[in-house]
Amino acid sequence: MARIEIIMPQMGESITEGTIVRWLKKVGDHVNKDEVLLEISTDKVDSEIPSPAAGTLVEIVTPENGTVPVRTVIAWLETAGAVAGAPLPAAEPLSPSAGPAPAPVPQGRRETPPPAAAGRFYSPLVLSIARTEGIPLTELEPIPGTGEGGRLTKKDLLAHVASRKSAPAAPSVAAAVSAAPGPVALQSVDVPALRAKYPAPAYEILQMSNVMQKMAQHMVQSVQTSPHVAAVHEADMTAVVKHRDENAAEFEKKEGFRLTFTPYIAEAVISAIKKYPLVNSSVEGDKIIRKNFINLGLAVASESGLIVPVIRNAEEKNFTGLARAVNDLALRTRAKKLVPEDIQGGTFTITNYGVFGTLLGMPIINQPQVAILGTGAIRKRPVVIDDAIAIRSIAYLTLAFDHRIIDGALGGMFLEEIVQNLQRRDREWKI
Amino acid sequence: MVITAHAAGKRASGGKLSNPDRLELYYYMRLARECDNAILRLYRQGKIVGGAYTGNGNEATAVGSAYALEKDDYLFPMHRDLGAQLVKGESLRNIFLQQLGRADSLTCGRDGTGHYADPSLRLYGNVSHLGAMIPMAVGVALAVKLRGEKAVVMNYIGDGGSNAGEFHEGLNMAAVMQLPFVLIIENNQFAYSTPVRMQYAAQKLSDRAAGYGIPGFTIDGTNVSLVFETCRKAVDRARRGEGPTLIESVTMRMHGHSASDDAAYVPAGMIDDWRKKDPIDRLEKILLADHVLDEESKKKMESDIAAGIDDAVARAVESGYPSGEDAGEGVYAP
Amino acid sequence: MPPLTYIDAISRGMWEEMERDPSVFLIGEDIGAYGGAFKATKGFFEHFGPKRVIDSVLSESAIIGAATGAAVAGMRPIVEMQFADFVTSGFNQVVTNAAKIHYRWRIPVPMVIRLPTGGYIHGGPYHSASTEAWFAHVPGLKIVAPSNPADAKGLLKSAVRDNNPVLFYEFKYLYRRIKGEVPGTDVTVPIGKGEVRREGGDLTVLTYGSTVHFSLEAAEKLSKADGIETRVVDLRTLLPLDRDLITESVRATGKVLIVHEDTLTGGVGGEIAALIAEHAFQDLDAPVRRLGALDAPVPFAPTLEAAHLPDTEKIVQALRALALY
Incomplete structure (x- = not known):
C-alpha cells in the first residue's frame, strides 16, 4: 500500500491557482490509472484531470469550488502496490530561491573596525x-x-x-x-x-602656506646638511601598554586628561640621552655643540602644517610632569596659542607617525639637531621569547641620525637604550 | 505646360489611355530619365555625396504603374522609381533637395536619395532593407481597410528583394486579409551584381502568387501601356476589396547598381540588346507615328524639362546643409 | 474597484483606451476569440469585433510591420507578441522601420508592442528570455517595464497615447501572482519616470519588473537581520532612463546595486552603471555592482532556472557585500 498525492496542476506558464469544478469520484471510490478524477478551472483553460495511478480515493483535501495555488495537494490516493518513482513535490515556495547553495558571504557588520591604513583608497x-x-x-x-x-x-x-x-x-x-x-x-x-x-580644469594651482614653505626649506636643507642614516629597532611595548591600561582611569581622574603613550616614550628618550649625550648636540663647522639640557620637540601635524612644539628642560620633569607638558602643548597647539619660544630651541625630536598606522618610517632630522626618533604603530604580534611564541605589543622605532658625528655604533646603542627603557617591567613610571 | 494641366485632371478615364495620357506617360518617362542623368552629373561633380541610384531602363515600369493610381492611393516606391514619384506629384525641387541632403529637404537631410516620405501625396519612400517595406506597406493597406476607405497601396520590390522573408510574410498577410495591395516586382536581371539565375529557381517570379492564393502576372516592363493596363486591373481589383495582386515587370537595369558600380559583370551585348527595347524610344516611335508627338513639341518638351531641372538643381544647391547641431533632433515625436 | 491582477490591469488599460479612441486596435497571434495565450484579450473580440481585435497570421515581421504601417497611416495599434522571445522574428521591423520613421520622415508612429517577458515560469530558453536590452540600444523606441498592476495599467495607457513606438514589457511571473488597486480611467503613469518603492539611507537598488519584488523582500530581510536600510528604486521606464532619479538615488546612499533578470553582459544595468560613472562619480562610495542572470540562455529544469535567475537571497547577499565595502 502506498499513499500518493494528487496536486493542482499548473495549466500554463502564468497560471498560479486553480479551482476545483467537480470531483468525479467520492472518497472510497476506486479509480483507474488515467481515469478522469476531477475537473478544474483556471484563468486560462478548463481541464479534466486524470488520476496518476490506480487506487482508492482516500481523502479529498480541497472540496468543489475550492481555489488553491498550483502544485497544492488536493487529494490522496491509496494504491495497492509500492509507488514507482518519487512522489511529486509539494507546493513550491512563492519566491524562487531554490537552487545551489549560495557562496559563503561575510555576514553582518564587522564588530571592530580595523585600524587605519596608510595610502589607502578613498571613494x-x-x-x-x-x-x-x-x-x-x-x-x-x-x-x-x-x-x-x-x-x-x-x-x-x-x-x-x-x-x-x-x-x-x-x-x-x-x-x-x-x-x-x-x-x-x-x-x-x-x-x-x-x-x-597647466590649463584648468585639469590642473589646479595652489599657493603653498608659509608653514609649508618653511617645512620645504627645512627639509631640503636638512638632507643637504646631514648625511642621514637610519636604524630600526623593535620595541616590546607590552609593559608600557599594560602600565597604561592599569593606570589610565586613575590618571585621568587625578589629572583631568587622558594618559597617552607619548610621556612613556619621552621619558625613555630623556633617560637614554642622559646616557649618550652626544645625540643631544648640533654641529658648527668642525665643532660639536653638546647641550646640557634637553628641549624635547614633538612633531605635530596641525591645521596649518607640520609644527614641532618643544618641552623645555624636559630632563627636569618626572613622568607626570612630562605628561602635563605634552598635554599643555597639545591644548595650546589646537587653540593656536603657541608662542614663538614654544617652537624654538629644540635639541632632539620625537615624531609619532604610528598614529597614522605607519609601522616604519624614515624621518628627517630637524636641524640643527643631529637625531630624530620616529615611533611606529603599536601592533600585537607573535614573537619568540625563550623559544616560546607569545603575543606581544610591538612597535618599530627608527632613529635617523647625522653620520657626521654619530656612527652606527652610537646610534644603535642609543636606540637600544630607548628600547630597553620601554621594555623594563620593573621601571617606575611614577604617577 | 499642357502636361501638368492634364495631370491635375482625370487620368486614363474608363481605364483607357487617351492620347493626352500617352503624351503624359512619355513626358514623365523623359522627365525621370533626365532627372536621373542630372543626379549622375551632380554625383560625378561631387555635389551629391554618398551614393546615386538611378533607374535607366525602369521608366516604363515606374511611370506606367503609378499612373494607375488615384490621388488618394498610397505609393511605396523604391530607389529606381523616380518616375513613379513624379507621377504621384513630387516636385523636382523636393527631389533634388533630397538628393543633395539639404536642410529644406523632406527628410531635413537626415536621410538621402529616395528615402523620403511626402504624406501630402501619400508617398512613402524605401528603406535600404527593401523587403522590410512590404509588411509596412501592407499595414497601410490594413489601416485603409479597417477604416473602410477605398484607397489602394502600391509597393515595389526587386528580383533580389523578393527573396527576403518579409516579402513572403507581408504578401501572405495581405492575401489572407484580402487587403487593397498591389506588389510590383521590378525584375531588372541583377540584384547588385547577382544575376537572377542565382536568386531564384522559379520559372517566373509571378509563379509565387499561386502560393498566396492571389493572381500573378509577368509582363514586359518596357511597354508602358501594358504596365499601366496590368496595374490598373490590379488596382481596380484591390479597390473592389478582392485582395492583392503580384505583378512581375521584366526589364533591364541599364547601368550598375549605383553610380560607383561599372557593371562589368553584365555579359557583353546584354545592355545593347535591351537598348533596342528602350521604354522611352518605344513609346516615342508610336507617338510620332500616331502624330501625338512631333519633333517640334518634342524639342519644346526637352527644353522645358532641362530648364525645370536646372532651376530645381540651382535652387537646391543654394539651399544649405542642415546645421550639425540638429543631428540629434527629431528622434522622437512630441 | 476591487484589486486587479497584473494581467487584468493590462487588459483594463487596453479596454479603456479602445473605448476612448476608435483608432486603437489590437493585432497579434491567437488574440481574437481565443483571448490570447495568456488571456490578456479575453472578451475583447466579442465586445470590439474583428476590426478592432485582429487575429493575425503567424509572422512577427508581418504583425509588427503592418502595425507600423497602420500607425503611419494614423491608427494606434497595440501589438501582442505571444512571448517576448518571439520579437526576434520581427526585429527588423522594429529597428529598421518603426524606430527610424519619425527621425527620417517626421511622421509619428504611435504603436505599442506588448511583450510577455521573463522567467521564473519554467518556460525554458524560448519562453523566458529578457529581450529589452537589444532595443534599449535603438534610438526612436521607448521601453517600459511595469512592476505592479497600477503601473501596468497607467503605463499601458501612456504607451497607447504616446506618438512613438513603445515596447511594453510585461512580466509573466507577475501576471497572476500579484494584485493591487489600479487608478481610474483617466490616470496614466508618465513614461520616463521611475519611482522609489522603499526608502533607505545605506544602499540603493535600481531595478525594474519582477526583480522589484525580490529586491523589496531582500531590503526587508536586510533591515531586520542587519539593520541595513535599502532604498529600492523601480525604474519603470528603461528608455529613456530616469537619469534624475538614478543620480539622486546615488547621492542618497553612495552605494548602488543594479538588479535585473536579464543576463548581465550588455544588459540595461551596464548602461545605468555607465550613466552613474559619468554623472554621479563623486557621489559613489563603492563600485557600482550589478546582479543579473547568468550569461546563458534561461534553462528549463527548475533547479537550473533558479540558479540562473536573480532571487531574494542572491540580492540579500549582493547587498550585504556592498554594505561591507
Missing part, C-alpha cells in the same frame, strides 16, 4: 565630502575605516565630520601629538605663466 564620494568639508588627506588617513579592508566609508567620514564640528576639544595628548590636522588653507592662485602650461 569618489569620500573625496568629494572631504573637499566640501575642507579635510586634507593627512586628516583622512588616521580616521579608522569600517569598510572592506579598513576602507574609509561615507559613514565613517560623516561621523568624523560631525564629531569635528560638535565635540569640544577633548584634552587628549594623543590628539595633540597625533592631531589630525585641520584644513590646510591652500588658496587657488592664478599665475598666467603656469596656467598656460
